[in-house]
Amino acid sequence: MPLLKNLIGTAVRKAVEDPRVRKAAKDVYEGKIKPTAQSAWDRAKPEIEEKWEQAKPKMEEAWAKTKPAVAEATKKAASEAGKLANQVKREVQERAAKKADDH
Numbered sequence: 001m002p003l004l005k006n007l008i009g010t011a012v013r014k015a016v017e018d019p020r021v022r023k024a025a026k027d028v029y030e031g032k033i034k035p036t037a038q039s040a041w042d043r044a045k046p047e048i049e050e051k052w053e054q055a056k057p058k059m060e061e062a063w064a065k066t067k068p069a070v071a072e073a074t075k076k077a078a079s080e081a082g083k084l085a086n087q088v089k090r091e092v093q094e095r096a097a098k099k100a101d102d103h
């Protein structure tokens with residue numbers, strides 16, 4: 001398997017370095033891929049924007065309902081993190097003091 005992987009990797013590197021392959025890839029991209037993608041986007045964009053506008057009020061309503069709970073959870077998490085940090089700090093100080101006493 002590693003031999004096949006190395007052969008494929010070498011072939012890909014050589015293809016990427018070949019100016020003819022790069023030009024052909026650019027021509028395919030510019031001539032076919034890019035126009036097709038642009039056309040698909042142009043067709044999809046109005047529907048995407050319409051669905052976004054329909055969803056926006058529902059999202060805003062959901063956020064208004066959940067915002068207080070998120071704020072409370074954030075406050076609680078910050079408090080718990082602070083307590084944990086203080087506990088770790090005390091533990092480090094105690095261990096440092098004990099180590100100093102031992103020496």
